[in-house]
Amino acid sequence: MKKRQNVRLKDIADALQTSVSTVSRALKNHKDISTEMKEKVHKKAKELNYFPNIFAQGFRKRRTHLIGVIVPNLTHYYTSTILEGVLEETENRGYHPIIMGSKDSYEKQIELLNMMLHLGVDGILLSLTRNTHNIDKIIQYIEEVPLVLFDKVSRKVPCTQIIIDEEEAAYKAVKHLIDLGRKRIAIFKETNDSFNSLKRYEGYLRALKTHQLPFDESLVLSSQYIPLDQGKILAEQILQNPIKPDAVFCITDNCAVGALQTFKKNKLKVPEDIAIVGFSNSMSSQIVEPQITTIDQPGTKVGKTAVTYLVDEIDNPKKGFMDYKTVELKTHLIVRASTKKEANF
Amino acid sequence: MKKRQNVRLKDIADALQTSVSTVSRALKNHKDISTEMKEKVHKKAKELNYFPNIFAQGFRKRRTHLIGVIVPNLTHYYTSTILEGVLEETENRGYHPIIMGSKDSYEKQIELLNMMLHLGVDGILLSLTRNTHNIDKIIQYIEEVPLVLFDKVSRKVPCTQIIIDEEEAAYKAVKHLIDLGRKRIAIFKETNDSFNSLKRYEGYLRALKTHQLPFDESLVLSSQYIPLDQGKILAEQILQNPIKPDAVFCITDNCAVGALQTFKKNKLKVPEDIAIVGFSNSMSSQIVEPQITTIDQPGTKVGKTAVTYLVDEIDNPKKGFMDYKTVELKTHLIVRASTKKEANF
DNA sequence: ATTACACCCGCAAACGTTTGCGTAAACTCA
DNA sequence: TGAGTTTACGCAAACGTTTGCGGGTGTAAT
Numbered sequence: 001m002k003k004r005q006n007v008r009l010k011d012i013a014d015a016l017q018t019s020v021s022t023v024s025r026a027l028k029n030h031k032d033i034s035t036e037m038k039e040k041v042h043k044k045a046k047e048l049n050y051f052p053n054i055f056a057q058g059f060r061k062r063r064t065h066l067i068g069v070i071v072p073n074l075t076h077y078y079t080s081t082i083l084e085g086v087l088e089e090t091e092n093r094g095y096h097p098i099i100m101g102s103k104d105s106y107e108k109q110i111e112l113l114n115m116m117l118h119l120g121v122d123g124i125l126l127s128l129t130r131n132t133h134n135i136d137k138i139i140q141y142i143e144e145v146p147l148v149l150f151d152k153v154s155r156k157v158p159c160t161q162i163i164i165d166e167e168e169a170a171y172k173a174v175k176h177l178i179d180l181g182r183k184r185i186a187i188f189k190e191t192n193d194s195f196n197s198l199k200r201y202e203g204y205l206r207a208l209k210t211h212q213l214p215f216d217e218s219l220v221l222s223s224q225y226i227p228l229d230q231g232k233i234l235a236e237q238i239l240q241n242p243i244k245p246d247a248v249f250c251i252t253d254n255c256a257v258g259a260l261q262t263f264k265k266n267k268l269k270v271p272e273d274i275a276i277v278g279f280s281n282s283m284s285s286q287i288v289e290p291q292i293t294t295i296d297q298p299g300t301k302v303g304k305t306a307v308t309y310l311v312d313e314i315d316n317p318k319k320g321f322m323d324y325k326t327v328e329l330k331t332h333l334i335v336r337a338s339t340k341k342e343a344n345f
Numbered sequence: 346m347k348k349r350q351n352v353r354l355k356d357i358a359d360a361l362q363t364s365v366s367t368v369s370r371a372l373k374n375h376k377d378i379s380t381e382m383k384e385k386v387h388k389k390a391k392e393l394n395y396f397p398n399i400f401a402q403g404f405r406k407r408r409t410h411l412i413g414v415i416v417p418n419l420t421h422y423y424t425s426t427i428l429e430g431v432l433e434e435t436e437n438r439g440y441h442p443i444i445m446g447s448k449d450s451y452e453k454q455i456e457l458l459n460m461m462l463h464l465g466v467d468g469i470l471l472s473l474t475r476n477t478h479n480i481d482k483i484i485q486y487i488e489e490v491p492l493v494l495f496d497k498v499s500r501k502v503p504c505t506q507i508i509i510d511e512e513e514a515a516y517k518a519v520k521h522l523i524d525l526g527r528k529r530i531a532i533f534k535e536t537n538d539s540f541n542s543l544k545r546y547e548g549y550l551r552a553l554k555t556h557q558l559p560f561d562e563s564l565v566l567s568s569q570y571i572p573l574d575q576g577k578i579l580a581e582q583i584l585q586n587p588i589k590p591d592a593v594f595c596i597t598d599n600c601a602v603g604a605l606q607t608f609k610k611n612k613l614k615v616p617e618d619i620a621i622v623g624f625s626n627s628m629s630s631q632i633v634e635p636q637i638t639t640i641d642q643p644g645t646k647v648g649k650t651a652v653t654y655l656v657d658e659i660d661n662p663k664k665g666f667m668d669y670k671t672v673e674l675k676t677h678l679i680v681r682a683s684t685k686k687e688a689n690f
Numbered sequence: 691a692t693t694a695c696a697c698c699c700g701c702a703a704a705c706g707t708t709t710g711c712g713t714a715a716a717c718t719c720a
Numbered sequence: 721t722g723a724g725t726t727t728a729c730g731c732a733a734a735c736g737t738t739t740g741c742g743g744g745t746g747t748a749a750t
Contacts, residue, residue, distance in 0.1 A: 006463075008736060019700045024738060032698060051463040055404040056736035060705055064400065074429050080420040087419070087446045096464060099444050101432045118396045119441060228632070257632050264634075284632055287573070287602050289609075353706060364730050369708060377728060401706035405735055 007048045067095045068116035068124040072104040077282045085303020104129045123310045128152040146313040150306040161326045162306040169295045169331040170203025173277045178211045182247035188234045189251045191222040200251045231258020253278035253285045276338040290337030352393045412440045413461035413469040417449040422627045430648020449474045468655045473497040491658040495651040506671045507651040514640045514676040515548025518622045523556045527592035533579045534596045536567040545596045576603020598623035598630045621683040635682030
């Protein structure tokens, strides 16, 4: 392993019989430098394959071009599509992402935020862990470094937030079921209302209300987390109801898959007896039988948008809280077999 | 946003009426410093919440504690489990991962390697893109910085490689089919043999040979990539065979799911008429009907192991190529309904 | 011819840390 | 007691870049 011998400003300066400062300025097109000199420097820099030592730079300018990214979990498909967007856009903009996982632990999340600060990142992209109730600490960080929330957000945190149109998406999903003639539409959601779950529930309620369907509390089932297995449990549960639902809106694809399996096990036909809508357009929703109608989320776009806003804030530091925006990206409904029309209602 | 005002060595030195160099040495337990002084310094450092400016450090020492990670794609479940392992282990060891995606493009991969070098990472973790035939460039990088390959590797590159026991895993999978009494076992694999595909094919061959089953070329189907849709196509293809197979080993879960769907569509019963084994233990393999027998890969362990070996190499630079190891992590077979015994053979 | 003012460029300090070297004080041993 | 050695610390340079400032040259206006 050779010792890396990077070329420095001084090397360019020597080759051109000029000074380091002139080279430095020329490379960033400072107005004090003549056009010819700039050309010579740029040419020589390319020739020598010059690349600035980012540590000297970061050291000097207090800019590292590093962006910290914290997510609760890496393995969810939606998260990884977001991260792909982040990777792409950070690269476009000359930044580098440092990704860390909070494992859905609030303490770990704080610890990671700390670490990022010490690392000297220029900004942070954060998707909150469940139960991030103590917002104060997070707010402290906003004082220290530009921060943009995405996916799992909280309106209580005064900063830019990139999300999808959760409420509208849920509304569309439930409206679709209503349009199909379904009357008793259940919802499977989270108990301790995360931002996402809450908004989707609101969309559900609005759809019922707008179409004059009665609200029935016995059709609202919740559990703390809603992975596949919980979908099964909730499905079993709702089948105990004296009057069964004719459709169910699951706020997660995994949950929907679980529900589907349970319904099938109980000899219920999907969608004839009961229709199902999920949320995420995960791989799972496409390979089960029948395929599940779901909401497609523009993951990479969320990632790219988050980077865009963060970098913008890094470049133009905000003065007050009033500058922050909540950006809602459009989703769309993908209709599949789990809600096909040919049901006879 | 306050300007970050980090405490420096000088602040500690001033508070203690001593010099910066003494503080620096005390903090890293240099032998030239008396025990009492060390204690005082450590205490004061904690009190002031001192944290070294890593850019000054990296600048000075040419050590950044950054580890570059390059993967072809973020969205594969197996990849994200590996990355979780990487995140965890880098953190344990005081390093920070910079993750980038090569989008399965060779040129992009080289570009990213370059970027990583300029960024000054201490080491690189790399999962090769398809068609990385020009190994020379990669080898050049080994001269510059410690590099460890994982998952998608190539034996031609002289460096430490962390993989799973691909050949053995495939052998186990196929042996399992043979033990079930299956005689005509097909394999769906990649055409342009990637390391993984090749090894799995070798395992397939060994299983046949060991159990005195005849090799039948018409049972070996390949395509360039093998996502879900290709599974379907290959399945259609093999059904054209005059004598149909009674089992198929897909070197990918996605491919297996596709095959399963096609077989079902053609009124073939799985596993009665045809058994299926996949590879990866992805979510998909667990939610289709019937569930698919597959190979479980220890993703996070691969990630953690890769970091372990890389950090070890960073700390103790290798002299020659003979020091490099290939680490094979154990997988195990998960038997599910797609290969259940009750078939009547 | 003098002044005024761009226009270009170089000097040198500064960022925070590490480290080779120098040395005063303390200790060792004959 | 004096020479040699060890202990414990400080001085200052160095890493590569940025940037305030100062100055020399040339041009234009008076």
